[in-house]
Amino acid sequence: MAKTDAKALLEAGVHFGHRTDKWNPKMKPFIYEARNGIHIINLSKTAEQIDAAAKFLRTTASEGGRILFVGCKKASQEAVKETAARSGAFYVCERWLGGTLTNLNTIRKSVARMRSIDAMEGGKFKEMPKQEVAALRREVAKLHKNLDGIQNMERQPDAMVIVDITREEIALKEAQRLKIPVVAITDTNADPELVQFPIPANDDAIRSIRIILQALGDAIVEGTNAGGKKRGGKEEARAAESLAGVSA
Structure with a gap:
């Protein structure tokens, strides 16, 4: 699985946080500096968190787990739908219906x-x-x-990916209630401690959201393919054993 390139994140504007007066102090470990009244996210930390989340999703998919993407804000809708489609995941990109989970x-x-x-x-x-x-x-x-x-x-899904947990509060609460692990893009106004895999990043820009979901989607596809090969190998081995038993 390829490591995330911090330079590519920079070019996508992933580092731009919210205004400093809107911040959540729990995001401090992920903030590089304040510049012109805007918090700048530490992209080295972002890359680390993307890689950790991708590893988790890859493992989940390889074990046959199903993943649900959630992102109903306009900036995330297309990326959520496209990522889910190519990775065989579920998605909600219009409106979270209370009780979905x-x-x-x-x-x-x-x-x-x-x-x-x-x-x-x-x-x-x-x-x-x-x-x-x-x-x-x-x-x-x-x-x-x-x-x-x-x-x-x-x-219920085995894992969730949420874009903007401050907006998708109901979806997050349902996941917490059912103890479903959550990967989330957490901007500087969010509480990263609410999820298992926070990804500090700009959750308002289309390019920022897209580059992160691209990496997560790739991990799911890799995991699904690896799991399919593994299960296929086991089935072939069982078939060979059965054939050997018949021959004996």
């Missing part, structure tokens, strides 16, 4: 409702009044917007 059965019912309406398209819709069809289409569009990224999540 702590009341998963209700979410599963909403998914079932979404799929049942989808199944009406082109069939049952033809027999229904236009006004009723229009209402159902509005309902299903809203369901897809909120649930597409988690419609196949049938149990």
Whole structure:
């Protein structure tokens, strides 16, 4: 697994924190200096934290664990969706529905409702009044917007990646309640002690968010591939043993 390049982080503007009057003192170990009223993040620390988080996610994925990405602010939406898509992870990038983790059965019912309406398209819709069809289409569009990224999540994830824990407070609290390990981009206004793997970084700039999620997504893909090969090797070994037993 490649080490994170601090120079690339600098070019992406990862080092820009919030105004000094907005800081959380618990971020002090990750701050390099204050410049023109803005806290500057120590990118050596950021690189270390990215590598630690990537190692954790790689291991989780290699063991068959599922990961959920959360980032509903505009700057993070596309990067969250793209990273989850290429790494086979779940995602929430529009709105966190309360109980997504702590009341998963209700979410599963909403998914079932979404799929049942989808199944009406082109069939049952033809027999229904236009006004009723229009209402159902509005309902299903809203369901897809909120649930597409988690419609196949049938149990709680094994790890979460959150962009901006100050904004995604409800998601974080649900993860804490269920003891789900959290990797999070923590800007200088956040409390890094709330998560297991804080990544000190600018959580407002698209390029900053994207470069970090790129590294985390790469780690998940590596882990998934490594785990698949390992499981495939074990299956081949078992098949060989069975064949040997038959031959004997």
